[in-house]
Amino acid sequence: MGLPQRLILTLLSIYLYSATVVNTQQEFKIQSVELIIEPRNDVTAGTNVTLRCHATVSTSTGKGLIREYTILKNDKIVYTKTIGSSEDFVYQLHNARVFSTGLYQCKLDIQGDTKLSKAQRLNVQGLSQPVLHLNTNVVNEGEEVQATCIAPGEIGSFIFFFFDNDEQISRVEGLSNQAKTTFRLSGADIHKIHCSYKIRTAEDTFPSTKSNNVTVSVKELSITPELKIFPDSTIYEGDHLNISCSAKNVHSSSEGYKLFLSQGTKLLRTGNSTINHNMVAVPKASEALTFDCRVVVRNVEKYSEKKISVVELFSVPSLTMSPTEVFQGQIMTLTCNSDGFASQRINREDLEYTLYPSKNLPSSGKPGVFNVKALQNDFNYTCSAEAKGIKKDSKTLMIRPKVHVSALKISIEDKVILKKSFTILCQSNGSLPINYTLFKDNVQVGTKVIREQNRQAVFMDVINEPGERQYRCEAKNSLHSNKTGSSQHLSVNVIVPLSQMTLAVIPSSLKISEGKELNFICSVNGTGPVTFKWYRTGSVVPLQTNTTTETYSNLEIKPVSKNDSDEYYCEASNGANKVRSENVNVQVFMAPWKKGLIVVACLLLLLLLVLLLVASMLNIKSKRVKVDRAEVSVWSKRKPETESDDEISEVSNEPNVEYTEVVHARSTDPARVPLRKGTDTVYSELQNSPNGAADPPDYGSVEYAELNREQFEISQYDPQVHSYQDLPEPVD
Structure with missing residues (x-):
């Protein structure tokens, strides 16, 4: 690395570091992020499309921030870029294709703070026409042809299809915009080959138009299959057939061929040269025998087919029973018979019949006729016919012996009321259908046929006269059955309404x-x-x-x-x-005695009331005191003087009592009141307390009144006569 390059890297590092320091010192807010598709959202294939990401960010210093933009398509990241300016981020889709169709979004990330724009859909319409190339235009049957199909300018996930005269012959999938395949053409003819493709997106699949047609001339192979069957004239069932399958016009170019011999869908033999097969002719119901000789060379098949008819030696036997309906234990006749036979080859006497199972079967003396006793349950029989070594079986005959009517019952469901309809029920065990007949007093009332299990025969009847009636039911399995069951008589008493x-x-x-x-x-x-x-x-x-x-x-x-x-x-x-x-x-x-008792009781009660009234009046009269005198004398009893021990003993048992005598003066008119002796005296008894002081009485004063009916004279009154010498003188 040269000096200028190192210098540039150093300056760039310093710049980025400074920008980072500045970014960490200022505050910001991402207000909005918007994605704009230019020139428009719907475009045709080959258009240059621009995805513009516009962001609005507010900062505290106004200086630039390091921004990371991400373009997403259908929620998957397409492109990511970091810039240090506030300009819009632009992503170019040059020569847009259908594969570019989808939902796009723009995501902005500044120091971990992110914001996502709304999704915008881009629709790109139109696929380029595919181009087909073949490695040759002339081939022999079975030779390979190599084809290449190209989707010019397209990208994405492809499915290519190859067609021979509009019939699909190959399919290829891949991510490349071209596909290769090989195939073989059969049949000497002119073949038109073309291709097409589809592009798959996350949401849909878009098909292209057809490619150009390429003509291929196919030359027929000279090799042909040959099928021979002997005998070739009328063939009867049981005849031996000799079948051969071979290939003609075999050349050196036909190396690797293979022969297949089949009868219908059954493969009989295979081989690399002539095939011979021997078999016994067996007719096929309503169809001829079909044989196929097929030769295969380099996936090219050629075949020869022949159909032959085989005359049936004798027909498949049928097994029948007589009578058609049997009951348990009944003897029936089973007949096994072949309706047709080839009289040119066999006679009817040549046919032998066998019944299965064949245990303990009595002989009837006629070929194919068997006498059998019906069992208690369902059972199956089959029979076979045999001649010239050929054996044929009949279909299985299922025999369901019927059960005679038994346990016949009759009942009445309702009460039998005079002149009102009622229901009579008949039921029995046995095989269906069952025919029921109702009798009343041995006169037939009606019939019913029951064809369902566990169903009763229902009859309705009305009795119009009082008295007893006799009902019974008869039943049999069919109208032609000679065995009839009968119920017991049912006595019915008619209820006459009250x-x-x-x-x-x-x-x-x-x-x-x-x-x-x-x-x-x-x-x-x-x-x-x-x-x-x-x-x-x-x-x-x-x-x-x-x-x-x-x-x-x-x-x-x-x-x-x-x-x-x-x-x-x-x-x-x-x-x-x-x-x-x-x-x-x-x-x-x-009751009368109660009345007398009440009268007596009332009289006694009345008498009692009268007595009580009289007693009450007398009591009131005795208590009434007439004061006619002008003077009233009052005495107070003094303390008793010393008396003898006996008297003291007698006095000690009684409380101290004070007596007050009131003397009422009576009229001295001799004309009105007769002269009587004695006086009328009233005594009031006051009980003293044990201490000698007078206490108030607990229950009031007890007053003793002595009334002397004798009239006395005031002039003759003597206080001493009453032995109360120690009482004080009366005081006015």
Whole structure:
């Protein structure tokens, strides 16, 4: 490296270092980044396209910053560049191609701060026409041809296609704008070869137009296959065939050829020279035998084909049964027979028939006829016919023995009500179809045919007269079957709807005394069993429920009480309908003995009230005190003097009592009041406390009143007569 170059590098380093120092000292803000496609977003192929990245950056010093621009296409980096100026960054797409189509963005990075522009789409339309070159224009069949297809000026991911008369013969993929391939042409003719290509982008695939046509002349090979079959006249089944396959006009240029002999899709032999094959002629159903001799040279195939018809020696046997329907254990006849045979070669007696399986088969004496007993389950038979060493098998005959009708049952689904339709069901086991016939009293009612498993025969009938009816079912597997099954007889009792309901009461009078017995008898017209229910009006719970075969029933209440007074009714049902009686109002009165008892009780109560009233009046009269006197005397009892021990003992058991005597003066009018002895005296007893002081009484004062009915005279009153000498004199 020379001195000038070193000097330049040194100065550039100093400049970049200084710029870096300056950048670290100033602040900035990336305001916006915009990508502009020039001249426009949609251009044709070959146009020069400019991607302009314009950024707006604000700085604190106004000095330049180191900026790193990145161009992205479909989110992948296309180009990156660092500049130190604020000018727009420009990226050139010279001679733009379809591969340049996509979404472009511009990213700006300043000291780690980045901003991305909005995406802009560039559409480049039009691909250049491909150019085809071949290494030769004249070839022999099977020789290789080398072709080159070029997409001038195009870039990207390519898929090239090569065509022979519009039929694709090769495909090549790659990143180069040209592709080479080799191929062989067969068939002596003029071939027109052309090519085309497609460019794949991330979003789509763009096809080109066709290239120029190049004509190739192909010369036919002289080698040809030869196929021979012996005999070549009428061929019968079982004849031996001799088949040969070879190649003619073989030259030195035909080295490496190979022969293939086939019958239809079956390859019989292969070889490098003449092929011989021997076989027995076997006819193919409705088709002739096809043989193919094919020679292959350098991927060129030539073939010769022949078809021969083989006359069938005898037809494929068929196996049939008689009768066509059999039941388990029934003897049937199986017949194995070939309808046609070649009378020029064999007689009918030459055919031998065999039945499989052939265990314990009784002989019928006729060729191909076998007597077989039907098994309990399904079973299969086949037969074979053989003549001149040729054996043919029939198709398999599947025999499904039928099951006779058994376990025939009859039932009724609904209740049988007079003059209403009801359902009768018949069902049995056995093979379908099953024919059912219904009889009523040995008279046929109808027939049904059941063709599905687990289905019942459904009959409808109506009985218009009361009484018992007999039903039965008959069934057989088909109308022509000679075995018929019959069910047991089903007895049907007709239910007559209930009517004319009556409700009777015993006793007949609806007024009854307590303690008596009350009976309700409810009766209807119809057939049983009948369920009777008894109700009191207003209640949904029956008093009694009774089911009986009779057409009447009763409800007994004993003994009745006053609470049994109410309205009663009954309901009856027998499965056909329900009827209700009218309401019966029952009134229960009180028993006579209760009435007498109440009268006696009332009289006794009245007498008691009278006595209580009299006693009350007497009590009130005794308490009433008439004060007619003008003077009232009051005595206070003194403390008792010393008495004998006996008296003290008697006194100690009683509390200290003070007595006050009030003497009421009576009128001395002899004309009004008769003269009586004695006085009327009222005593008030006051109980003293044990300490001698008078305490207030706990329950008030107890007043003793002694009333003397004898009239006394005031002039004859003597205080001493009452033995109260120690009491003080009465004070007015």
